[in-house]
Amino acid sequence: MSEKREAVIVAYGRSACCKARKGSLAGTNPIEYSAEVLQGVLGKVLALDPSLIEDVILGCAMPVNEMDYNAARMIARRAGLPNSVPGQTINRFCSSALQAVATAANAILAGQMDCVVAGGTECMTRCFRPCPEEYIDKKLQEMDEGLYISMGETAERVADRYGVTREAMDRMAYESHKKALAAQAAGKLDPSIVPIHNAEGMLLTKDEGIRADISMESLAGLRTCFRENGRVTAATSSQTTDASAFAVLMSADMAKVLGLKPVAKFISFAAAGCEAEVMGLGPIYAVPKALKKAGLTLDDMDVIELNEAFAAQALVCIDQLGMDPAKVNPYGGAMALGHPMGATGVVLLGKALDYLKDNDKKYALVTMCIGGGMGAAGVFERID
Numbered sequence: 001m002s003e004k005r006e007a008v009i010v011a012y013g014r015s016a017c018c019k020a021r022k023g024s025l026a027g028t029n030p031i032e033y034s035a036e037v038l039q040g041v042l043g044k045v046l047a048l049d050p051s052l053i054e055d056v057i058l059g060c061a062m063p064v065n066e067m068d069y070n071a072a073r074m075i076a077r078r079a080g081l082p083n084s085v086p087g088q089t090i091n092r093f094c095s096s097a098l099q100a101v102a103t104a105a106n107a108i109l110a111g112q113m114d115c116v117v118a119g120g121t122e123c124m125t126r127c128f129r130p131c132p133e134e135y136i137d138k139k140l141q142e143m144d145e146g147l148y149i150s151m152g153e154t155a156e157r158v159a160d161r162y163g164v165t166r167e168a169m170d171r172m173a174y175e176s177h178k179k180a181l182a183a184q185a186a187g188k189l190d191p192s193i194v195p196i197h198n199a200e201g202m203l204l205t206k207d208e209g210i211r212a213d214i215s216m217e218s219l220a221g222l223r224t225c226f227r228e229n230g231r232v233t234a235a236t237s238s239q240t241t242d243a244s245a246f247a248v249l250m251s252a253d254m255a256k257v258l259g260l261k262p263v264a265k266f267i268s269f270a271a272a273g274c275e276a277e278v279m280g281l282g283p284i285y286a287v288p289k290a291l292k293k294a295g296l297t298l299d300d301m302d303v304i305e306l307n308e309a310f311a312a313q314a315l316v317c318i319d320q321l322g323m324d325p326a327k328v329n330p331y332g333g334a335m336a337l338g339h340p341m342g343a344t345g346v347v348l349l350g351k352a353l354d355y356l357k358d359n360d361k362k363y364a365l366v367t368m369c370i371g372g373g374m375g376a377a378g379v380f381e382r383i384d
């Protein structure tokens, strides 16, 4: 047995990212599709007896409607996990699934557990909505208005503050689609995708948001969606998406005993707060913390998955952190593939690990901004 405990990932996978309201999962209960994804991911590690799973940690940014009632437990049972397997649903908005992975890894590193399933689900078709007026705490709104404004308005404020142009945002959206299109055509997105059925019996294997017909002209012609005279359009925003994603984490010792080959090692995680009205800047605060804990630098990272919540904030984060744009989102980002908020952390982690494997590289950084004014970042090392 190794002296220092290590938390490793032995399997991961996700559903195809489906367009909210207009896409293939719009008529399917998220408990159902998440359970099928979970079964598919566990199917990659048949040596793991499901009764050995000590917790299912599920991220969900809007745990309402079908996602009420502790969705983690509901999904675990729907997937056929034994009654003995508990489940918890956690929420750190857009980083919820990455947080779930970090919480699972920390439990393993602390010696509290040996095997944990971590992931996330979002059903933006039915759960995504602004905060209803009657739920607003007026005093808090007075204190910090940014906590209640739309995410699109936070992007407009980032664009104002940093002078991000419409053209620069359109260019990023264009490139995101082009990269995603190339990755999809080359089959690079497939290893992460667990084929599942929707309620209509259709088998879903492809992400739905990528536009083959994108052009700078069509982007320039789009109207803005959050301010009349603003800069942010539907194309320069992450798409609303229905999806689910899971990873199986265990101690390196347990993987060895079960004869499972780990794919990656958890290295570090950090979350950090910032001004809510410019929440998109969150990675600027979280990334240095996570890298410092890892004892690594941005130069050491072979790939960076930085969630494209909006082009405005992603551009500023890349610039302010001094990231090499060539390392960021090589398989496209959320403007093309979508951003199923609570699931995104594991969607991005899977993309990063797939990229490392495809290119025989070592380190990945996964980071995102978070509504309410936060950022999260995680560092992972490929070891397969």
Ligand SMILES: CC(C)(COP(=O)(O)OP(=O)(O)OC[C@H]1O[C@@H](n2cnc3c(N)ncnc32)[C@H](O)[C@@H]1OP(=O)(O)O)[C@@H](O)C(=O)NCCC(=O)NCCS
Residues within 6 Å of the ligand: 094, 151, 152, 173, 211, 214, 215, 218, 219, 222, 225, 233, 234, 235, 237, 238, 239, 240, 309, 339, 341, 369, 370, 371
């Ligand atoms: C921006 C947003 C409101 C747009 O929603 P929507 O109106 O349903 O989006 P659509 O996909 O229908 O796009 C609107 C229009 O732009 C067009 N469009 C969108 N992306 C395009 C692209 N890349 N190229 C060309 N046209 C595009 C669509 O075809 C559509 O045109 P139509 O009205 O003629 O049909 C929604 O995606 C959103 O809220 N995103 C942000 C989600 C969020 O806040 N997440 C959390 C982040 S922290």
